[in-house]
Amino acid sequence: MSSSPLGSISLIIGVLAALAILAGGIVLFVVGKGRGALSGSGFVVLGLGTVAGTVVSLLLPRLLAFGLGTSGASGLLGGVTLLFSLVGWGLVIAALLKFRAERPAGPGQGPPPPYGPGPGYGPPPGPQAPPYGPPPGQQYGQQYGQQYGPGWGGPASGTQGPPPPPGV
Amino acid sequence: MSVVTVATSLVQLLLFVGGLVVGILLRGRDGKAALLVALGFGVQLLIVVLSIVEGFVVSAYIRSAGSEDLASTVTTVTYGFSLLLTLLRLAGCALIFAGLLRLVRNRPAVATGVAR
Numbered sequence: 001m002s003s004s005p006l007g008s009i010s011l012i013i014g015v016l017a018a019l020a021i022l023a024g025g026i027v028l029f030v031v032g033k034g035r036g037a038l039s040g041s042g043f044v045v046l047g048l049g050t051v052a053g054t055v056v057s058l059l060l061p062r063l064l065a066f067g068l069g070t071s072g073a074s075g076l077l078g079g080v081t082l083l084f085s086l087v088g089w090g091l092v093i094a095a096l097l098k099f100r101a102e103r104p105a106g107p108g109q110g111p112p113p114p115y116g117p118g119p120g121y122g123p124p125p126g127p128q129a130p131p132y133g134p135p136p137g138q139q140y141g142q143q144y145g146q147q148y149g150p151g152w153g154g155p156a157s158g159t160q161g162p163p164p165p166p167g168v
Numbered sequence: 169m170s171v172v173t174v175a176t177s178l179v180q181l182l183l184f185v186g187g188l189v190v191g192i193l194l195r196g197r198d199g200k201a202a203l204l205v206a207l208g209f210g211v212q213l214l215i216v217v218l219s220i221v222e223g224f225v226v227s228a229y230i231r232s233a234g235s236e237d238l239a240s241t242v243t244t245v246t247y248g249f250s251l252l253l254t255l256l257r258l259a260g261c262a263l264i265f266a267g268l269l270r271l272v273r274n275r276p277a278v279a280t281g282v283a284r
């Protein structure tokens with residue numbers, strides 16, 4: 001425990017905050033039922049990181065007594081904080097990105113109604129299909145073939161229309 | 169400032185700016201949850217900025233002051249800042265937790281298969 005009363009208060013509040021963050025992660029785990037796994041584990045790691053930081057802070061006088069040095073001790077504390085905060089906040093941001101990737105339940109984006117599509121859901125009305133039978137060009141070809149002979153587009157050429165008038 | 173402190177501050181700045189951007193982008197899905205998450209990450213950013221300011225203030229005070237009770241003053245300032253930052257960290261985590269809880273509980277209709 002630290003010698004200053006403000007230090008003691010700070011330490012106690014830090015431990016309580018760590019426990020609160022840890023409890024929040026567990027609550028997210030339980031309430032989410034699978035959906036809150038990422039965010040819950042992120043908060044658990046953050047809470048554990050705060051606890052680890054507090055433990056390292058408490059052990060700092062002993063570490064200094066063992067000859068670690070001030071810079072080494074502060075480096076150890078900073079490294080522990082960096083590692084836990086990187087993993088914890090990374091998990092929380094990954095959970096937020098996952099929530100963002102989910103499709104929103106906005107109007108017009110839900111599943112189709114169970115009674116089937118209405119009249120507005122069908123294909124747009126296009127041009128009427130031609131009646132059964134040969135296309136118009138083939139009809140003309142047969143007609144002119146019968147009239148002028150096979151050279152003017154009988155059933156073999158089919159799709160050609162009547163020849164242009166001479167002089168055009 | 170040591171290398172580890174600078175690296176920690178930089179990584180936390182990047183993480184919290186990323187979280188703030190993701191929180192703002194979430195507003196199309198749930199506006200209130202997005203606001204809570206963005207506020208929480210904003211508080212975390214404020215904590216990083218305050219801790220950097222604390223380092224500069226303390227080192228400047230140590231350089232300028234020559235009084236005998238320097239160590240006690242520095243200790244008081246450091247513990248005071250530590251207490252303030254812990255409370256702010258708790259508040260930021262609570263805001264992000266509330267936003268995440270709202271996102272987890274309000275399942276979209278498509279994901280659960282509920283037809284509207």
